Amino acid sequence: MRSTSSKVPHGILGIVPFLLAIFGAVVASLPLGIDGGANAGLPLSLIIVFFWLARRPGLLPSLALLFIGLMHDALSGAPFGLTALAFLAVRAFILEQNVFAFSQSFLLGWIGFAAMCAGVLLFEWLVMSWYLGKFLFAPPFFIELLIGILAYPPIAAICGWLDFKVFGIRKG
Amino acid sequence: MSRILRRTNENATLAQMLLQRLDFIAAVFISLALLIVGKIDDGFNQRAQAVIADVAVPAAEFIGKPIVWAGEISDLVNAYLVESEENARMQAENTRLRQLEPRLVQLINENERLRDLLSLPPVTDSPVITARSVTYPGSPFLWTTLLDAGAADGVQPYQPVIDHNGVIGRILSVGDSSSRALLITDLNSRVPVMVLETGDRAILEGDNSRKPQLAFLEAAHKVEPGFRVVTSGDGGVFPPLLPIGVTEIEETGMLRVVPSADMARLEYVQIIQHEEPAAPEEQEPVAVPENEGANP
Numbered sequence: 001m002r003s004t005s006s007k008v009p010h011g012i013l014g015i016v017p018f019l020l021a022i023f024g025a026v027v028a029s030l031p032l033g034i035d036g037g038a039n040a041g042l043p044l045s046l047i048i049v050f051f052w053l054a055r056r057p058g059l060l061p062s063l064a065l066l067f068i069g070l071m072h073d074a075l076s077g078a079p080f081g082l083t084a085l086a087f088l089a090v091r092a093f094i095l096e097q098n099v100f101a102f103s104q105s106f107l108l109g110w111i112g113f114a115a116m117c118a119g120v121l122l123f124e125w126l127v128m129s130w131y132l133g134k135f136l137f138a139p140p141f142f143i144e145l146l147i148g149i150l151a152y153p154p155i156a157a158i159c160g161w162l163d164f165k166v167f168g169i170r171k172g
Numbered sequence: 173m174s175r176i177l178r179r180t181n182e183n184a185t186l187a188q189m190l191l192q193r194l195d196f197i198a199a200v201f202i203s204l205a206l207l208i209v210g211k212i213d214d215g216f217n218q219r220a221q222a223v224i225a226d227v228a229v230p231a232a233e234f235i236g237k238p239i240v241w242a243g244e245i246s247d248l249v250n251a252y253l254v255e256s257e258e259n260a261r262m263q264a265e266n267t268r269l270r271q272l273e274p275r276l277v278q279l280i281n282e283n284e285r286l287r288d289l290l291s292l293p294p295v296t297d298s299p300v301i302t303a304r305s306v307t308y309p310g311s312p313f314l315w316t317t318l319l320d321a322g323a324a325d326g327v328q329p330y331q332p333v334i335d336h337n338g339v340i341g342r343i344l345s346v347g348d349s350s351s352r353a354l355l356i357t358d359l360n361s362r363v364p365v366m367v368l369e370t371g372d373r374a375i376l377e378g379d380n381s382r383k384p385q386l387a388f389l390e391a392a393h394k395v396e397p398g399f400r401v402v403t404s405g406d407g408g409v410f411p412p413l414l415p416i417g418v419t420e421i422e423e424t425g426m427l428r429v430v431p432s433a434d435m436a437r438l439e440y441v442q443i444i445q446h447e448e449p450a451a452p453e454e455q456e457p458v459a460v461p462e463n464e465g466a467n468p
């Protein structure tokens with residue numbers, strides 16, 4: 001795995017991405033009413049985790065992702081460990097494949113997120129189907145993917161603005 | 173000297189990389205272990221989630237306050253805009269309810285008299301706990317919601333949960349100050365029900381769609397679309413005759429139930445502290461006179 005120590009920024013502000021991801025997990029569990037009753041949610045914490053892993057992976061170490069995932073599972077009622085495993089897979093993919101291109105252009109980031117979100121939802125669908133012993137009703141997964149893809153630009157813009165304000169270096 | 177410094181730096185980088193790898197392996201191992209333990213021990217997830225939910229529910233309530241306020245402001249604006257229309261509707265409804273009142277009193281009296289004649293115990297209203305649904309109930313794989321009432325308020329597993337429209341589910345797990353309700357639409361939900369018009373009994377099975385299906389219905393049933401479905405009371409978890417929804421028949425012939433409660437917009441709910449009546453074997457036996465049976 002590629003070293004990311006040089007990207008770890010300074011002091012207490014380094015906790016910002018972690019707090020944002022926790023905030024995202026809580027907000028995503030609230031009754032926002034954005035799915036029109038289609039039984040799909042907003043993958044807010046996944047968007048936040050993807051954005052910061054692509055930009056500053058040193059700020060979201062594996063144990064932080066584990067905690068965010070467990071918090072997400074406690075709020076959503078999903079089996080413990082499922083979301084954490086998905087986030088860790090995202091981290092491994094971004095770091096192992098050396099695909100830091102996601103942070104170089106907005107469009108690449110968006111395409112990368114769409115592919116990653118589809119992969120994560122497919123992984124969750126497979127694990128949940130194994131967990132419950134039968135294949136789950138699939139359409140809500142597609143709706144959640146669509147919501148995630150549409151929600152990425154504004155959320156990434158907010159995260160990008162925060163990145164600039166907090167860490168002061170504009171990237172991508 | 174510079175070579176020593178470079179080597180020291182290289183060693184430090186190597187140590188950091190190793191630490192990151194260990195960190196990653198440990199996190200993956202913990203996640204997998206939790207997932208597998210949860211699969212083997214059904215109660216593990218519920219217990220662990222209840223502990224974290226006790227902390228997460230107040231945070232979700234705090235962060236969700238602006239959403240609640242936005243909803244209240246929207247309701248206020250709506251009420252102001254459609255005030256006269258709403259008033260007329262409510263007055264009409266009030267008149268209709270007043271007309272029904274004498275009939276209701278008559279039916280209550282008749283019911284009590286008949287129960288007296290049959291020596292049935294009086295119907296008692298189980299106490300209820302009012303709670304607020306804090307989280308959005310739907311996700312692609314689960315239909316559960318967190319409630320802001322827990323063991324400290326008297327909530328216990330398996331207690332039925334209703335809203336003003338009808339049954340929404342039952343309590344799945346309980347923390348100190350929060351609990352999780354399993355909704356009737358969830359894949360794991362099974363509720364014994366009865367079709368009010370025909371008396372047919374069935375099991376209402378959730379399948380993660382918005383309309384749970386009616387299973388184990390007799391082949392010769394006469395259920396038609398629009399018939400009312402209520403709890404049958406079998407099994408003792410749900411009290412009998414709680415409204416659930418109305419029947420709907422799919423093109424494939426599968427019978428489904430459209431729940432009366434809107435699962436995607438749950439707000440305040442009531443948890444019924446229902447206790448199953450004692451089974452006949454557990455009731456006190458009726459004393460038999462000693463000389464009974466002595467005479468032919």
